Amino acid sequence: MRVSVIATVKNESETIERLLDSLLAQTRQPDEMIFVDGGSDDNTLALLRNYERSAAVPLRVLEATGSNISAGRNVAIAASTGEIIVSTDAGVRFERNWLESLVRPFQKEENSPDVVCGFFMPDPQSVFEIAMGATVLPDVEEIVPERFLPSSRSVAFRRAVWENIGGYPEWMSFSEDLLFDLALKNRGYRFVFAPEATVRFRPRSSLAAFWRQYRNYALGDGEGLLWTQRHLVRYGTYVLALPLLIVLGLAWSVWWWVLLLLGLVVYLRRPYARLRKAISALPWKDRLVACFWVPVIRVWGDLAKMVGYPMGLPRGFRQRKCTRAYLNR
Numbered sequence: 001m002r003v004s005v006i007a008t009v010k011n012e013s014e015t016i017e018r019l020l021d022s023l024l025a026q027t028r029q030p031d032e033m034i035f036v037d038g039g040s041d042d043n044t045l046a047l048l049r050n051y052e053r054s055a056a057v058p059l060r061v062l063e064a065t066g067s068n069i070s071a072g073r074n075v076a077i078a079a080s081t082g083e084i085i086v087s088t089d090a091g092v093r094f095e096r097n098w099l100e101s102l103v104r105p106f107q108k109e110e111n112s113p114d115v116v117c118g119f120f121m122p123d124p125q126s127v128f129e130i131a132m133g134a135t136v137l138p139d140v141e142e143i144v145p146e147r148f149l150p151s152s153r154s155v156a157f158r159r160a161v162w163e164n165i166g167g168y169p170e171w172m173s174f175s176e177d178l179l180f181d182l183a184l185k186n187r188g189y190r191f192v193f194a195p196e197a198t199v200r201f202r203p204r205s206s207l208a209a210f211w212r213q214y215r216n217y218a219l220g221d222g223e224g225l226l227w228t229q230r231h232l233v234r235y236g237t238y239v240l241a242l243p244l245l246i247v248l249g250l251a252w253s254v255w256w257w258v259l260l261l262l263g264l265v266v267y268l269r270r271p272y273a274r275l276r277k278a279i280s281a282l283p284w285k286d287r288l289v290a291c292f293w294v295p296v297i298r299v300w301g302d303l304a305k306m307v308g309y310p311m312g313l314p315r316g317f318r319q320r321k322c323t324r325a326y327l328n329r
Contacts, residue, residue, distance in 0.1 A: 004082030118154030175220025222312020
């Protein structure tokens with residue numbers, strides 16, 4: 001079974017060597033690696049060319065300046081020769097058995113899957129990043145395999161399913177892997193979850209970077225007309241329910257504030273449960289700082305989504321026929 005690892009990169013000179021070194025240290029080596037550079041203006045391309053000349057595993061470096069992530073992935077897959085395509089992203093490092101764990105389910109003679117979903121974990125380098133990871137990333141115990149939609153930073157699929165749905169949706173600026181997953185689900189392809197196939201990536205290191213990330217995620221949701229109910233609930237919570245409870249608490253009874261407090265407890269329960277494990281070895285000062293950041297990050301991310309979603313809606317309505325056809329082809 002021939003396995004091709006593909007990735008798109010742009011301006012990743014600080015992380016690309018770590019990614020390639022951990023990929024070349026896998027217990028199961030890929031048969032080939034295809035990396036597409038989207039137009040880096042730093043040292044990324046030069047570093048990739050060095051690995052292309054010296055790596056023990058065949059590496060092809062392609063240039064697709066100006067392409068988005070979907071187009072870059074499609075270019076990489078089209079240039080590959082593997083029956084199994086393994087997709088990842090820049091900025092990650094892999095556990096040594098990552099590739100072996102992703103490929104193993106395809107080797108079953110019966111009930112072999114079409115898609116194998118890997119997992120991802122934070123790789124924080126500061127107290128803020130520890131809080132970020134705990135706030136925005138689920139623990140593996142929280143995953144419901146039947147409903148899990150994999151990120152294309154850790155997923156493997158048969159080349160045939162990529163061909164059958166027409167590749168990644170190149171009209172999507174963001175959330176392209178989510179639309180890709182939904183299209184595969186709608187066609188009845190079989191997914192399995194491989195939690196031991198883990199990649200680690202560094203959470204955003206500042207509120208500004210996190211804002212851009214979550215605004216773009218929500219913008220992609222708008223472009224794909226995805227998760228409309230979730231976004232409406234968020235607007236209703238912040239624009240209607242929260243102000244109403246505050247006004248009722250001020251003008252009517254403090255018991256409305258108790259209801260608001262209970263809502264906050266539910267809202268922050270899971271992030272703090274994850275954080276408790278993540279900070280157990282930290283000094284008390286750092287623990288308190290991390291606890292402070294959790295609600296700030298949670299609210300900041302919600303606000304970024306509320307800004308991003310309507311930004312994507314105009315394009316989403318213009319291209320809705322294309323999206324519907326892709327999802328239901």
